Amino acid sequence: MQQKYAAWGRxxxxxxxxxxxxxARKAEIGADKVFDFSIGSPxxxxxxEVWEAMREALKRPDVHEKTPPxxxxxxxxxxxxxxxRRYALDFSAQEIQIVTGAAGGLAVCLNALLSxxxxxxxxxxxxxxxxxxxxxxxxxxAVVPARADMQPELDxxxxxxGEKTRLVIVNxxxxxxxxILSEESLRGIAEILREASERWGxxxxxxxxxxxxxxxxxxxxxxxxxxxxxxxLLCYSFSxxxxxxxxxxxxxxxxxxxxxxxxxxxxxxxxxxxxGYSAAPSLMQHALVGCVGMTAxxxxxxxxxDLLYAMLTELGFRCVYPEGAFYLFLKSxxxxxxxxxxxxxxxxxxxxxxxxxxxxxxxRLAYCVPTETIRRSRRAFEAxxxxxxxxxxxxxx
Amino acid sequence: MQQKYAAWGRxxxxxxxxxxxxxARKAEIGADKVFDFSIGSPxxxxxxEVWEAMREALKRPDVHEKTPPxxxxxxxxxxxxxxxRRYALDFSAQEIQIVTGAAGGLAVCLNALLSxxxxxxxxxxxxxxxxxxxxxxxxxxAVVPARADMQPELDxxxxxxGEKTRLVIVNxxxxxxxxILSEESLRGIAEILREASERWGxxxxxxxxxxxxxxxxxxxxxxxxxxxxxxxLLCYSFSxxxxxxxxxxxxxxxxxxxxxxxxxxxxxxxxxxxxGYSAAPSLMQHALVGCVGMTAxxxxxxxxxDLLYAMLTELGFRCVYPEGAFYLFLKSxxxxxxxxxxxxxxxxxxxxxxxxxxxxxxxRLAYCVPTETIRRSRRAFEAxxxxxxxxxxxxxx
Numbered sequence: 001m002q003q004k005y006a007a008w009g010r011x012x013x014x015x016x017x018x019x020x021x022x023x024a025r026k027a028e029i030g031a032d033k034v035f036d037f038s039i040g041s042p043x044x045x046x047x048x049e050v051w052e053a054m055r056e057a058l059k060r061p062d063v064h065e066k067t068p069p070x071x072x073x074x075x076x077x078x079x080x081x082x083x084x085r086r087y088a089l090d091f092s093a094q095e096i097q098i099v100t101g102a103a104g105g106l107a108v109c110l111n112a113l114l115s116x117x118x119x120x121x122x123x124x125x126x127x128x129x130x131x132x133x134x135x136x137x138x139x140x141x142a143v144v145p146a147r148a149d150m151q152p153e154l155d156x157x158x159x160x161x162g163e164k165t166r167l168v169i170v171n172x173x174x175x176x177x178x179x180i181l182s183e184e185s186l187r188g189i190a191e192i193l194r195e196a197s198e199r200w201g202x203x204x205x206x207x208x209x210x211x212x213x214x215x216x217x218x219x220x221x222x223x224x225x226x227x228x229x230x231x232x233l234l235c236y237s238f239s240x241x242x243x244x245x246x247x248x249x250x251x252x253x254x255x256x257x258x259x260x261x262x263x264x265x266x267x268x269x270x271x272x273x274x275x276g277y278s279a280a281p282s283l284m285q286h287a288l289v290g291c292v293g294m295t296a297x298x299x300x301x302x303x304x305x306d307l308l309y310a311m312l313t314e315l316g317f318r319c320v321y322p323e324g325a326f327y328l329f330l331k332s333x334x335x336x337x338x339x340x341x342x343x344x345x346x347x348x349x350x351x352x353x354x355x356x357x358x359x360x361x362x363x364r365l366a367y368c369v370p371t372e373t374i375r376r377s378r379r380a381f382e383a384x385x386x387x388x389x390x391x392x393x394x395x396x397x
Numbered sequence: 398m399q400q401k402y403a404a405w406g407r408x409x410x411x412x413x414x415x416x417x418x419x420x421a422r423k424a425e426i427g428a429d430k431v432f433d434f435s436i437g438s439p440x441x442x443x444x445x446e447v448w449e450a451m452r453e454a455l456k457r458p459d460v461h462e463k464t465p466p467x468x469x470x471x472x473x474x475x476x477x478x479x480x481x482r483r484y485a486l487d488f489s490a491q492e493i494q495i496v497t498g499a500a501g502g503l504a505v506c507l508n509a510l511l512s513x514x515x516x517x518x519x520x521x522x523x524x525x526x527x528x529x530x531x532x533x534x535x536x537x538x539a540v541v542p543a544r545a546d547m548q549p550e551l552d553x554x555x556x557x558x559g560e561k562t563r564l565v566i567v568n569x570x571x572x573x574x575x576x577i578l579s580e581e582s583l584r585g586i587a588e589i590l591r592e593a594s595e596r597w598g599x600x601x602x603x604x605x606x607x608x609x610x611x612x613x614x615x616x617x618x619x620x621x622x623x624x625x626x627x628x629x630l631l632c633y634s635f636s637x638x639x640x641x642x643x644x645x646x647x648x649x650x651x652x653x654x655x656x657x658x659x660x661x662x663x664x665x666x667x668x669x670x671x672x673g674y675s676a677a678p679s680l681m682q683h684a685l686v687g688c689v690g691m692t693a694x695x696x697x698x699x700x701x702x703d704l705l706y707a708m709l710t711e712l713g714f715r716c717v718y719p720e721g722a723f724y725l726f727l728k729s730x731x732x733x734x735x736x737x738x739x740x741x742x743x744x745x746x747x748x749x750x751x752x753x754x755x756x757x758x759x760x761r762l763a764y765c766v767p768t769e770t771i772r773r774s775r776r777a778f779e780a781x782x783x784x785x786x787x788x789x790x791x792x793x794x
Contacts, residue, residue, distance in 0.1 A: 046461055054680075058451055064443055066642040100497065100645075100674070107673025129670075136671045245463040246679025248497075273526075274533045276504025277497070281678040282643025283451075 071098025178322025316390030468495025575719025
């Protein structure tokens with residue numbers, strides 16, 4: 001048995017255990033009595049157009065036939081058109097590879113670009129799967145800490161990008177913090193990676209993991225990673241924007257100006273085959289051709305964000321202001337976030353301690369829950385604030 | 398870039414090149430003039446019940462929600478019931494993991510069981526992906542040759558199973574030969590693996606890759622690997638039996654009596670997560686709950702087999718008698734099967750040389766084509782037989 005998977009089993013089980021506990025507890029005392037903020041699964045309804053597109057796709061006699069491994073040509077073209085418009089760059093279908101969701105896309109990317117002995121830099125806090133995929137590809141992960149506002153420490157990044165660094169991963173909007181990479185951070189990252197590429201005489205790639213791209217509440221769109229740095233690969237999934245987390249369809253897009261573009265594209269395809277990814281499900285690919293660029297009505301997440309952030313800060317909790325995604329990062333009032341999570345559990349509040357995300361002392365709240373759940377959770381948070389001696393006005397980070 | 402993927406790129410491209418050549422040639426001279434036996438994609442229609450199950454699944458509001466990584470509980474239970482009935486063993490849902498098709502399932506299996514330095518034994522001829530997945534998992538492949546009737550050389554297997562051997566892979570009915578592992582071969586394999594397990598003090602596992610299980614023409618069912626040897630893991634896909642190759646749903650099943658069963662199950666789940674497989678597409682999982690054990694009308698493959706085998710042997714070609722799947726293995730009348738494939742191309746016959754399957758001197762014909770195509774190909778095969786000086790009565794292996 002592969003020993004490297006043992007650690008992964010432990011990491012993942014922390015979120016899963018909390019969710020399983022939540023299910024059992026709901027069965028025990030009633031679903032309305034448990035405030036489950038443990039799981040990041042979209043709650044916005046699937047757009048009517050997407051349902052209709054699926055029913056239409058089911059009328060095609062060829063809908064279950066195998067698509068080419070890199071994806072249905074019509075879907076790749078639709079994605080290329082959408083990205084060209086979005087970023088004012090000239091994408092063709094060639095630069096697009098359809099993948100089985102965000103996790104599949106990342107695994108393919110990291111296996112294509114890393115080789116044994118090479119290094120990938122991740123910015124804390126980060127999704128625990130990053131480390132698993134990096135180590136699975138034979139690489140090692142170097143972690144760069146975040147500032148208090150959850151933007152990356154650029155000086156630490158500059159130091160971390162060394163001779164073995166093959167790539168840097170960013171995630172914007174971020175899971176678990178809800179922070180969006182600022183223009184300033186992006187400029188800094190691009191400058192550091194250009195310098196490093198120059199120094200080592202080969203491109204240091206940037207992988208931008210953007211499944212939450214459309215969940216951006218206070219501005220038109222998130223600052224664009226793809227145009228900030230030309231050697232960027234974009235990982236995207238339709239899971240969050242169209243509320244289709246079970247269907248496993250996403251894409252990888254490579255900047256048309258990427259250095260060694262053709263070699264990288266070939267390597268992405270080989271990595272997908274070697275990992276056993278034949279292609280994303282064909283029915284869903286057919287259905288999505290006409291839905292690229294569409295977004296579910298995600299206003300509920302903004303409403304939840306406003307409500308939850310106001311409530312928690314009012315009660316004296318310190319929170320990172322969440323600009324996007326559907327996560328809120330709450331500072332633990334005591335050093336040990338796990339102990340605080342246990343205390344919250346006693347109030348029927350399920351909050352994920354941040355340790356698994358590569359940073360201690362915080363809790364992740366997934367607020368993709370019915371708005372009513374947030375309202376009804378107030379009393380439990382009040383009791384928790386009282387228990388930890390928090391007062392009004394202590395809030396905000 | 399990972400060097401290990403370079404070889405894989407070459408192997409795969411041989412079948413793909415022939416298929417691409419076929420598409421171009423069809424566009425050039427007309428689809429009815431090209432006899433394309435290059436691709437193993439099911440041609441039997443998807444059963445009406447499966448179409449209906451998909452339309453029904455689309456009515457569930459929760460159909461696009463993420464399923465547990467090991468699969469939808471109802472589907473795992475349906476598979477467990479089907480296998481319990483099929484094999485007279487007592488499967489529970491726990492022993493079933495839903496995977497993204499046959500390739501995904503195999504990749505998960507091999508990554509779960511192999512570790513760097515360990516060995517997997519494959520029986521020639523074999524699907525080229527086996528080697529890629531084995532090497533991707535850090536292992537090495539040892540190849541055991543086949544006898545002329547395409548049953549394994551048991552003495553060679555006995556010698557190949559050594560101290561480093563972690564598992565053996567069998568594929569029945571076989572791609573590319575259409576052969577079915579005989580009871581006798583199975584008994585021999587089981588005996589060898591039991592001896593080896595005893596000798597090394599740990600189980601040597603058997604992986605049975607059975608996506609063509611239902612395509613078995615001359616008997617009720619294929620001799621059962623799962624009951625012949627208790628330390629068996631079964632890889633299955635709904636792609637062939639239900640003609641759903643694009644939808645990527647299959648399962649792994651572990652013998653309830655498997656040694657270290659719980660450890661193996663945990664390792665399978667971790668390997669799936671580490672490779673980036675979140676779960677199979679949810680809509681398809683919901684739809685398949687009521688379709689487990691169902692088979693498309695596959696009588697067309699039998700009809701094609703009878704017609705093609707009779708025709709080729711009559712013309713003097715030597716062929717392995719194909720008992721199942723939809724492949725026929727034709728002995729090249731000259732040593733160099735690639736040269737013969739080129740000669741066949743001149744007659745508009747697209748036949749895949751066997752070299753990529755780990756054995757030289759044969760051609761694979763995928764006869765999942767319209768029956769009419771086989772009839773119309775007679776004249777081209779006649780011309781080819783004549784060119785190579787074959788006469789009536791030379792046929793059969």
